[in-house]
Amino acid sequence: MLGLGEYKTIFIVVGLAGILVLAWPILSGFMPARATQRFSELYVLGPEGVADDYPYNMKAGEQHMVIIGIGNQLGSSALYEVRVKLRNSAEPLPNSTTGTPSGQVSLYEEKAFVADGHTMEMSIDFSFTDVAFDEPGTSCRVVTFTLNQLDVDLNQTLLWDAEKGGYRGELFFELWLYNPDTRAFAYHNRFVGFWVNIISQE
Amino acid sequence: MVGPIMNISRRGSYRPIVSVILVFLVFLGPSVTIGRVATAADNVPEKYRESFEAAQSAILTGFSTVLDAERSGADVSLLVEDLNTAQHQLSGVWVFDAVGDTEGATLAIAQSQLIAQEVAAEAKQLKATTIAANQSRLMNSALVMIAGGAGLCLILLLAWKRFKRGYVRRLRRSVPELAGRN
Numbered sequence: 001m002l003g004l005g006e007y008k009t010i011f012i013v014v015g016l017a018g019i020l021v022l023a024w025p026i027l028s029g030f031m032p033a034r035a036t037q038r039f040s041e042l043y044v045l046g047p048e049g050v051a052d053d054y055p056y057n058m059k060a061g062e063q064h065m066v067i068i069g070i071g072n073q074l075g076s077s078a079l080y081e082v083r084v085k086l087r088n089s090a091e092p093l094p095n096s097t098t099g100t101p102s103g104q105v106s107l108y109e110e111k112a113f114v115a116d117g118h119t120m121e122m123s124i125d126f127s128f129t130d131v132a133f134d135e136p137g138t139s140c141r142v143v144t145f146t147l148n149q150l151d152v153d154l155n156q157t158l159l160w161d162a163e164k165g166g167y168r169g170e171l172f173f174e175l176w177l178y179n180p181d182t183r184a185f186a187y188h189n190r191f192v193g194f195w196v197n198i199i200s201q202e
Numbered sequence: 203m204v205g206p207i208m209n210i211s212r213r214g215s216y217r218p219i220v221s222v223i224l225v226f227l228v229f230l231g232p233s234v235t236i237g238r239v240a241t242a243a244d245n246v247p248e249k250y251r252e253s254f255e256a257a258q259s260a261i262l263t264g265f266s267t268v269l270d271a272e273r274s275g276a277d278v279s280l281l282v283e284d285l286n287t288a289q290h291q292l293s294g295v296w297v298f299d300a301v302g303d304t305e306g307a308t309l310a311i312a313q314s315q316l317i318a319q320e321v322a323a324e325a326k327q328l329k330a331t332t333i334a335a336n337q338s339r340l341m342n343s344a345l346v347m348i349a350g351g352a353g354l355c356l357i358l359l360l361a362w363k364r365f366k367r368g369y370v371r372r373l374r375r376s377v378p379e380l381a382g383r384n
Contacts, residue, residue: 004369008362015358022350025343076272077282079265110293113265113286115279116272120286150296180266 040080041071041119042175042190054194057166060131066194068173069121072114079178081185084108084124084147088158088169094191101174101187107154108147124148126171131198140167140198158198166197247299253311254295260318261288267322271329275336278328281321288317 002010020027045067046053055064072078083106087093094102114120129151130144142156158169172193176185246254264285272278291314298307 004366007365007369011358011362011365015355018354018358019347019351022347022354026340026347029340077265077268077278079262079285111289113282113289115282118279118282150300178262178265180262180269183262 036075038074040074040078040175040177040188040190041069042082042173042192043069043071044173044192044194045069045121055196056194057197057199058128059199060128063125063127065123065125067121067123068110068192069119070112070114070175071119072116075116077113077115080112080114080120080188081176081178082110082112082122083174083176084110084171085174086142086145086154086156086169086171088156089161090159093170093172093193094174094187094189096189099187099189101176102172102191106174107145107152108150110148124173128196128198133200136200142169142198164197166199168195168197170195246295249304250295250299250307250311253308253315254292257288257292257311257315257318260315260322261285261292264288264318264321264325267325267329271325271332274329274332276325276328276332278325281325281328284317284321284324288314288321291317 043051044054045051047055047065047067049067054066058064068082070080070082072080083101085102085104085106087102087104091104092102094100108124110122110124112120112122125146125148127146128142128144129146130142132141132143134141137160139157139159142154142158145152145154145156156169158167160166161168170193172191175188175190177188178185264281268278268281268285271281291310294310295307298304298310
């Protein structure tokens with residue numbers, strides 16, 4: 001049998017535990033938030049909304065569509081900017097190690113506000129509107145590129161890839177994040193892209 | 203036109219006008235030619251530049267206000283959708299201008315700014331409401347803690363006295379020599 005002093009201790013412990021439970025709603029407000037990983041997602045889907053059937057072989061003037069998705073897990077709402085760029089196989093991609101964007105000129109920019117924990121998807125319609133085959137077998141020149149009904153004067157050269165047999169270029173999308181303190185966008189070290197192959201009309 | 207953003211908000215009185223403009227843009231038909239960086243702010247035609255910048259600034263101010271409200275604990279997901287609507291409207295300027303629809307472009311900018319200002323106002327209100335609700339919840343929690351704590355202490359005290367009496371009685375019964383003592 002326990003002594004009276006030990007029973008007294010049990011009563012005190014029960015009382016303190018009860019007070020702690022009652023005080024929890026207040027105490028929880030002063031607790032530091034659980035450390036969670038903060039990140040953003042950037043993905044590209046084919047026209048059916050799945051990671052398949054990406055447009056590849058393209059004739060001048062043919063309309064194609066992809067879906068760009070942005071996921072925000074940063075812990076607060078964010079303003080993103082997707083910059084669309086085109087490069088040939090000799091031009092560099094963004095550098096993930098140094099976190100620097102590609103030096104290619106941005107063809108198109110789309111801003112998107114995404115609430116924390118939410119995902120935003122936007123469709124990008126595009127076509128290689130005007131393509132010149134000045135030097136067949138060496139390179140072709142994308143004169144005009146159309147993105148979401150806006151034509152962009154481009155004059156981008158795509159080199160002939162003998163191994164894969166085509167004039168190949170990579171259409172890629174960089175993710176930039178708005179910093180409310182500096183009121184400027186900074187490259188967010190995320191990019192996705194896919195290769196396209198320009199084929200002549202014949 | 204810019205790609206349709208797939209979770210556009212459905213609130214607010216400006217929605218019918220927004221819908222008409224979006225439908226017009228979707229069915230615009232032939233594309234329009236502009237220079238590189240199709241939708242960059244520095245590519246805005248001179249005649250719209252001032253109002254465009256004012257609308258863009260209103261959107262960014264609205265966003266800062268929304269972030270403020272979010273920091274206070276408010277659910278701002280609907281306001282974020284509204285900001286997207288405002289940004290989407292503003293992006294229509296290039297297309298309207300390229301087809302020579304000055305009125306459409308001006309309306310798009312004005313609508314965009316209006317939505318952004320409404321968002322900022324709503325965010326401020328939401329922040330105030332959330333702070334008031336948080337204070338009220340904190341006050342209620344404090345009252346529950348004080349009253350509940352006092353009640354719990356009282357109950358435990360009474361229970362302890364009762365238990366102690368019973369304990370002593372049992373002890374006296376089990377040890378007869380103590381029965382006569384107080």
